[in-house]
Each structure stands twice: as C-alpha cells, then as structure tokens.
Amino acid sequence: MEKTSNTRLLDALQDRALLGDGAMGTQLMIAGLEQGNCGEAWNLTQPERVLAIQRRYAEAGSDCILTNTFGGSRIMLNRHGQVENVVAINQAAVRITREAFGAQPGFVIGDIGPFGGLLEPYGDFTEEQVRAAFNEQACALVDAGADAIIVETQTSLEELLLGIQAAKEAGAPCIIGSMAYDVTLDGSTFRTMMGIDPERAAEFMQEHGADIVALNCGTGMDMERARTAVERYRKTTGLPVMVQPNAGLPKLVNMKVVYDETPEQMVTGVAPLLDAGASILGACCGSTPAHIRAFRQSIDAYQYENQAL
Numbered sequence: 253m254e255k256t257s258n259t260r261l262l263d264a265l266q267d268r269a270l271l272g273d274g275a276m277g278t279q280l281m282i283a284g285l286e287q288g289n290c291g292e293a294w295n296l297t298q299p300e301r302v303l304a305i306q307r308r309y310a311e312a313g314s315d316c317i318l319t320n321t322f323g324g325s326r327i328m329l330n331r332h333g334q335v336e337n338v339v340a341i342n343q344a345a346v347r348i349t350r351e352a353f354g355a356q357p358g359f360v361i362g363d364i365g366p367f368g369g370l371l372e373p374y375g376d377f378t379e380e381q382v383r384a385a386f387n388e389q390a391c392a393l394v395d396a397g398a399d400a401i402i403v404e405t406q407t408s409l410e411e412l413l414l415g416i417q418a419a420k421e422a423g424a425p426c427i428i429g430s431m432a433y434d435v436t437l438d439g440s441t442f443r444t445m446m447g448i449d450p451e452r453a454a455e456f457m458q459e460h461g462a463d464i465v466a467l468n469c470g471t472g473m474d475m476e477r478a479r480t481a482v483e484r485y486r487k488t489t490g491l492p493v494m495v496q497p498n499a500g501l502p503k504l505v506n507m508k509v510v511y512d513e514t515p516e517q518m519v520t521g522v523a524p525l526l527d528a529g530a531s532i533l534g535a536c537c538g539s540t541p542a543h544i545r546a547f548r549q550s551i552d553a554y555q556y557e558n559q560a561l
C-alpha cells in the first residue's frame with residue numbers, strides 16, 4: 253500500500269492543529285458487532301465494514317485516524333482465540349486505515365490499548381509478558397506503515413512505559429502517550445485510576461521519549477475538563493498535546509453507560525481547546541462522524557480567523 257502522506261506528523265503539527273477521529277467501538281456495534289465479540293478480528297473477516305466506518309471519518313475531515321487495534325495485543329486477542337492472527341490483524345488494520353484516506357492526505361495512528369489486566373504484584377501478568385505483547389503489536393503496526401503509535405487509555409505509568417518502549421523499539425516515527433483520567437468524587441480535580449495526575453504523566457512521558465502527550469476517555473472528562481488538562485500539560489512540558497474527550501458525561505440508560513452530548517454541544521469546546529494549545533483534537537466514547545464533521549468546521553473557522561489577524 254502506498255503512503256499518501258509525505259509530511260511527518262510532527263512536522264505537520266508545526267503549521268496547524270490536526271483533527272483526529274471519533275469512537276470506533278460504538279460504530280462497530282452499529283455495523284453489527286455483538287457485545288463481547290472481537291472487533292479487531294473484523295480487520296481480517298469484515299474489512300469492508302471497518303473501512304466504511306473509517307471512510308466516514310476521513311470524509312468528515314479527520315487528518316488522523318486510529319487503527320482498529322485497541323484490543324490488538326496478544327493478551328487481549330487470546331481471550332477471543334485470535335492469538336495466531338496477532339500480526340495479520342494489526343497489519344491489516346494499518347492497510348484499511350490508509351485505504352480509508354484514499355487520495356486525501358492523512359496520518360495512520362497505530363492504536364495500542366491497555367492489555368486488559370494488572371501487572372504483578374497486583375495482578376497475574378509479568379512485565380515480560382506485557383512487554384512481549386506490546387513489542388509484537390508495535391512492530392506489526394510500524395512494519396505495515398503506521399505514521400505514529402498511540403499507547404492509549406493508560407492509567408499506570410508502568411504499563412504506559414512498556415508501551416512507549418515497545419513503540420520506540422519498533423522504530424515508530426512518532427510516539428503518543430495517552431492517559432485516561434477520572435474526575436475525583438468531590439469534582440475538584442482528576443487523576444487516573446492508579447492515582448497519576450497530568451503533571452506527573454507529562455513529566456514521565458517526556459523523560460521516556462514520547463513525542464506527544466495526550467488524554468482520552470476517562471470518567472467525567474468532558475471538553476472543559478480536557479481543556480484544563482491541556483493547560484496542565486502545557487505548564488509541564490513543551491511537547492504537543494492531543495485530546496480525545498468523550499461526548500460529555502456518562503449516563504446510565506437501560507443499564508448501559510451512554511455518552512450523548514450532541515455535535516452542537518460538544519463543538520462549543522473546540523475553540524477553547526485550541527486556545528489552550530491543543531495540537532490534535534479527536535473524540536472518544538459516544539462521538540460519531542457528525543461530531544468530527546462539526547469539529548472540522550470549528551477548527552477551520554478558528555484557523556481562518558487567526559490567520560486573518
């Protein structure tokens with residue numbers, strides 16, 4: 253597959269803010285994936301459905317699209333009996349995302365999600381198991397031509413580090429570390445489930461060679477909270493910042509957690525995020541191509557106004 257982007261992601265960020273994509277998991281469900289089934293296996297078995305979702309994001313104006321590999325590590329795929337397909341699933345994902353951009357320039361971000369367990373001594377997984385799983389996934393994504401690797405929805409520095417090191421060893425052209433923060437019960441601040449605050453995460457990522465510091469998902473992290481996080485990152489590091497907030501706050505509907513902020517509601521937070529210095533804006537749970545299209549219009553208007561000044 254030919255690469256359509258000649259510019260490096262980090263170079264592109266020098267000129268302008270970039271638009272990411274929206275949720276993948278919910279879109280897979282809409283396309284027919286059943287709860288608990290393996291969405292990543294669709295890269296091999298239903299590639300046209302994955303492609304159709306990512307095309308809608310490309311058409312909505314995404315500059316960067318994450319591969320459908322959130323649960324694409326050996327440890328995650330093992331739960332679905334897909335371990336023999338680890339490399340093929342990750343490589344196919346990169347090809348599909350590249351194809352989604354078609355002739356339009358765009359960056360393929362290889363997605364590494366949490367391995368889904370706890371490291372020793374809290375859990376059953378050894379550091380070596382997780383390191384091997386992330387190394388394998390990162391290599392497959394980079395070998396297939398990913399423009400960057402994002403290690404996302406991270407809550408512990410130990411697991412984040414294994415992901416960053418795997419991306420580095422694989423020769424990723426750009427490494428993004430993305431934390432999931434939860435707003436504290438009293439609402440005064442936010443930190444990860446493992447107690448990491450944005451300052452600590454940013455320092456740690458910079459120290460260990462990430463190129464972009466990011467946040468995604470989390471609980472209670474709407475656009476305004478994301479803006480606060482960007483400010484806190486920017487006070488701590490000079491690295492570019494990426495954000496992928498959820499579509500508002502979680503609500504329980506029919507025993508299911510939903511995020512239902514509309515594009516119109518969510519897009520009011522775009523200019524404040526750009527003012528705060530965010531370099532890549534995407535969205536997480538509950539967001540759709542319609543949200544991303546609204547983001548595109550807002551980012552373009554913001555950049556036009558700031559050029560005119």
Ligand SMILES: [Zn+2]
Pocket residue numbers: 468469470498536537
């Ligand atoms: Zn999310």
